[in-house]
Amino acid sequence: MRLPKHLIAAGLVLLPALPAAAATFGELEAWCAPPDAGGRPRLCLGYVETFIQGLASTDPSLNDGLRACVPEGEDRAEVVRLLRAHARDDPSSRDRPGIVGLGQALQDRYPCR
Numbered sequence: 001m002r003l004p005k006h007l008i009a010a011g012l013v014l015l016p017a018l019p020a021a022a023a024t025f026g027e028l029e030a031w032c033a034p035p036d037a038g039g040r041p042r043l044c045l046g047y048v049e050t051f052i053q054g055l056a057s058t059d060p061s062l063n064d065g066l067r068a069c070v071p072e073g074e075d076r077a078e079v080v081r082l083l084r085a086h087a088r089d090d091p092s093s094r095d096r097p098g099i100v101g102l103g104q105a106l107q108d109r110y111p112c113r
Contacts, residue, residue, distance in 0.1 A: 025101025026094030
C-alpha cells in the first residue's frame with residue numbers, strides 16, 4: 001500500500017508497531033544527540049512524536065502496555081532531555097525497543113490520568 005506523501009509529511013500517518021520494532025532506545029538516543037555529536041534532530045523528533053502518540057494509546061499492542069501522556073504543548077526539548085537522562089542513568093535501556101525506553105523515561109513525569 002502506498003501512502004500519500006502529503007499525509008506522511010504532515011505526520012498524519014502512524015504505522016502501529018513498525019517504528020517500535022525498527023528502532024532501539026539506543027538508536028533513538030543517538031539520533032537525539034546534538035547535531036555536532038552526530039545527532040539527527042529531524043529523525044529524532046519524528047520518532048519521538050510517533051512514540052508519544054503510541055505511549056498515550058490504551059492499546060497495549062502499540063506501547064507494550066507502558067503508557068505516558070505528554071501534553072500536546074510540552075516542549076519537545078524537555079522530552080529529549082528526559083530521554084537522554086534515562087539512557088545515561090540506565091544503560092541497559094539502550095537495548096530495549098525505542099517506545100519502551102521512551103515510555104520508561106517519561107512515565108513518572110507524564111502519567112496518563
